[in-house]
Amino acid sequence: MLRLLLAAPFAVLAVPAHAATGEPVNPWVALAYLVSGVFFILALRGLSSPATSRTGNRFGMVGMLIAVVTTLVTHFPSIKNNGCPEEPVITRSGNSEFMMLCDGNLAPDWASFGEIALAILIGAIIGITIARRIAMTAMPELVAAFHSLVGLAAVLVGWAAYLNPGAFGLLVPMDTIGTDYSLPMQIGAVSKVEMGLGIAIGAITFSGSVIAFLKLSGRMSGSPILLPARHVINLGTLVAIIVLTALFAMAAPAETMPLIIALTVLAFVIGFLLIIPIGGADMPVVVSMLNSYSGWAAAAMGFTLGNTAMIITGALVGSSGAILSYIMCRAMNRSFISVIAGGFGADDSGAGGGEAKEQRPYKQGSAADAAFMLEQAEKVIIIPGYGMAVAQAQHALREMADILEEKGVDVKYAIHPVAGRMPGHMNVLLAEAQVPYENVFELEDINSEFAQADVAFIIGANDVVNPAAKTDKSSPIYGMPVFDVDKAKQVFFIKRSMGGVGYAGVDNDVFYMDQTMMLLSDAKKMVEEIVKALD
């Protein structure tokens, strides 16, 4: 296997591919891309457990290296001989005319190996610097920003393929069945559909991810921006994109340019329009969805180039994002359609906070009270929410858990799928605070244990413990799976003040239960005080 891998990139040197002339693709090249695709599958497979995940990530890097080296090796031979292969590469100049490359009229203009290496180096420096510096709380916006780059790269590649179809092997003769090579060449209709779709999905991914990035990083308000008649505008734009793709595929070579420009512009616009009405609470779904789109964009480009590695990767990433979106929607009991339609949380300020509600009695406690009862407990379940991460309380929390464990208390963490701002976000934040992953449990694995728990310790979470989701049909969060904290003997609820409500803007009966003690303070300060009291 290893020898085969090593041999593949060199073997192709002997047989330069001339895709432009319709010759079959060199089998060694196709094999190398296939191997690269298999490595990507192994990369995701490795993530089935933390123990194998690091190997998985390395498989991913190997797959990428194979893909890049294969491409460089196969596409550089045509640059030798001043870019003039023995057989002429047919290309296109300007908008409509076809001419032969190396006929003396056209100065070839391609990147040298040095320029390509420099481009990779620049990207590598930027990428690694960002990856090292980024705070784990900022992971959602980083992922959104990275998605936008994939989208934009897809648009660029699509345009490059359109302007330079010969290099991508997309030209077929202009007769009806595309076999008479004495005729002038044009881009095949199927290729044009794939190209159009790739550019459109890439552009949607780009502008959508830019908006998601701005919302997640707080550079733009998280509240939904609702245009009048937005559903009509959005549907109209989507239909226009499909119609333009069809027209682009059928158009004569001279008439394609305005169509592909319109297609690209409209796709950028729709990506923007699709994401602005979606509120901050739904961003986990949006990030997953854009993850999926970036995959489909890569797959569409893979179809255009007939590249196995790109198609396999695109399908993997596309399914991955779609599954994550589904998991997020299920965790919030929202349908995918209602998330996409947007507007959730738009009435936050109106209905939730403004009205003067009757004051219900609640019990307030101090850090010393909490510390005393935690020490007496046999089993404590901690429910962290995003508020914990905002307060940077995770390290203090882990310290508290360590002390309790030393005193013989069984401490577990319970994570709701929407606990962070992207799928699995809370797990990363706890891992960063050196919480062992064996102590961290998912909702369905731990929910039955609350009946045996002495203390449910809620920190920075709210909606995910709200029993209204189980009982109140009029509640906006009705049907969302929640933790059964009411079954625990004692509930500690750390909250800044009684005023604030969760994302969904609903009151929480847990505050007023007999066994609940409200710990009203900044999360980090409160946990630090508990730690002090425990010592």
Added chain:
Amino acid sequence: MDFISILSIFVLACFVGYYVVWSVTPALHTPLMAVTNAISSVIIVGALIAAAAADVPGAKWLGLLGIVLASVNIFGGFAVTARMLAMYKKKEKK
């Protein structure tokens, strides 16, 4: 490759993706997104072809810009995934 062969690979890969992704533990969903981000930048293949074989003036710059963008993603994506995965630790035996 003809369209049907490519389509076959695509459809089968979607099924592989479906089963592989469902087997990913929810605790690793954030690294999953980071690594899928890195591998979807295999689109760099297209950018390399565009840059290395461009003979229409300007097309090379599209390719080179594409290479920079995809490289940011590839190196950034794998590096940030590695950084996250390094944090997932087992309980220390005392």
